[in-house]
Amino acid sequence: MKSVRDLSLAGKRVLVRVDFNVPMDDQGQITDDIRIRMAMPTIQYVLEQGGKLILCSHMGRPKGQRVEKYSLALVVDHLAGLIGRPVRLAPDCVGPETESMVMDMASGEVVLLENLRFHEQETGNDPEFAAQLGRLAEVYVNDAFAVSHRAHASVVGVAAHVADRGAGLLLQTEIDFFNKAITRPVRPLVALVGGAKVSSKLGALQNMLDRVDKMIIGGAMANTFLKSLGLDVGASKVEDDLLDTAREFMAAAQAKGVKLYLPVDVIAADRFSPDAVLKNVACQDIPEGWMGLDIGPASVIYFKEALADARTIVWNGPMGAFEMDAFARGTMALCRAVAESHALSITGGGDSNAAVKKSGEADNISYMSTGGGAFLQLMEGKSLPGVDSLSDGGEA
Numbered sequence: 001m002k003s004v005r006d007l008s009l010a011g012k013r014v015l016v017r018v019d020f021n022v023p024m025d026d027q028g029q030i031t032d033d034i035r036i037r038m039a040m041p042t043i044q045y046v047l048e049q050g051g052k053l054i055l056c057s058h059m060g061r062p063k064g065q066r067v068e069k070y071s072l073a074l075v076v077d078h079l080a081g082l083i084g085r086p087v088r089l090a091p092d093c094v095g096p097e098t099e100s101m102v103m104d105m106a107s108g109e110v111v112l113l114e115n116l117r118f119h120e121q122e123t124g125n126d127p128e129f130a131a132q133l134g135r136l137a138e139v140y141v142n143d144a145f146a147v148s149h150r151a152h153a154s155v156v157g158v159a160a161h162v163a164d165r166g167a168g169l170l171l172q173t174e175i176d177f178f179n180k181a182i183t184r185p186v187r188p189l190v191a192l193v194g195g196a197k198v199s200s201k202l203g204a205l206q207n208m209l210d211r212v213d214k215m216i217i218g219g220a221m222a223n224t225f226l227k228s229l230g231l232d233v234g235a236s237k238v239e240d241d242l243l244d245t246a247r248e249f250m251a252a253a254q255a256k257g258v259k260l261y262l263p264v265d266v267i268a269a270d271r272f273s274p275d276a277v278l279k280n281v282a283c284q285d286i287p288e289g290w291m292g293l294d295i296g297p298a299s300v301i302y303f304k305e306a307l308a309d310a311r312t313i314v315w316n317g318p319m320g321a322f323e324m325d326a327f328a329r330g331t332m333a334l335c336r337a338v339a340e341s342h343a344l345s346i347t348g349g350g351d352s353n354a355a356v357k358k359s360g361e362a363d364n365i366s367y368m369s370t371g372g373g374a375f376l377q378l379m380e381g382k383s384l385p386g387v388d389s390l391s392d393g394g395e396a
Contacts, residue, residue, distance in 0.1 A: 001390045002166035004042060004141050009051035011107050015137035016042060016168060017154050019144040019370065020057035020075050028074050035146075036075065038370055040082060042143045042168035047083070052105040054136055056093055056113040056154055057144070064120025072115050079112065087112055093119065094132040102136045116154050123150075125157045134161025143168025146371035148386030159389035167390055170370065175387065177367045178378050181346045186311040187213055190343075192303075192334065194219030195317030195351065198242050204316070204379035205249065209258055214310075216261040216303050218295050218319035218330070225250065225262055226283050234268065234286035261306050265296030267320070267327060274324050294320030295330035303334060310343040316376060318355045328358070335359035348375030
């Protein structure tokens, strides 16, 4: 796979797939521009090399309809301010008017195509739609790691129509950090996995079992493992259809010599509410009708001990319902523990990154991945269609 640095860009139309799917408030103002800022190194590189920069992205889920609240017109001024030069918005992402605008570009100019998902052919990876995108470009660059697990036209289909193609600097960084953590880790490698459901992360858990030295499981998904051991977890969220799977997983971990850590205590609540009545209890002592919504202080100590000698830490998923302050202490404590570690630390997924930001420790994490689904797919041991399409083996 080539990098954008390996491509000749001067005077050429360079189509860059970015992820500008940024959160907005009710007034249409950007509330967090990190996704735009993460694309800036590639954007600046293309402009420095004298390329004609064509940016394409999706925003929201307009389901193939033109919905103005999802128009990329909302990011044009902000993007222009970051780049320090004008940005023109195309009337659409394909079609005669857009093609005419792109063909008339001069070196150093920037055009932002309108929301790709205004066309249902984007998510359907329609060949003709991909060909129309391909006609705009002499060079194609994928810098949208967060959507590279999706076989969409702007991520996969277009690559078959552009001979010169490669990875943007953000995508390359994402892959490099993942390889450092998983493919070539400095050991011990510890996986810290949380979140709501075992089912959504079962593939990642099973694949990581062949790679890690230790695995810590927290969050609501830990309840399924605890119940499979015969513990009464009250009204806590449990996937009863996966109890046998959880037992099999723990047996496999023992057989492989992987130390598995589960919570020993929880912060239990009588209801899921900021003003709920709380108790710190052992996992087997959750009162009837109550639910565990955060790991307790003993679990924090236990998990911190597991992290103490780690040289590489991969984290996906919070330890509790951290969005509510009443249930955030466990996750915040683990954020601090990971940040204080001397290990290479990588977090992936929106909730994990949001938790790290809330803790104030973002600057002390080695790398925070921009992709939730893409990061999880790599953890499952699967390749990413958006990366595979950049290889020299693809048609062009």
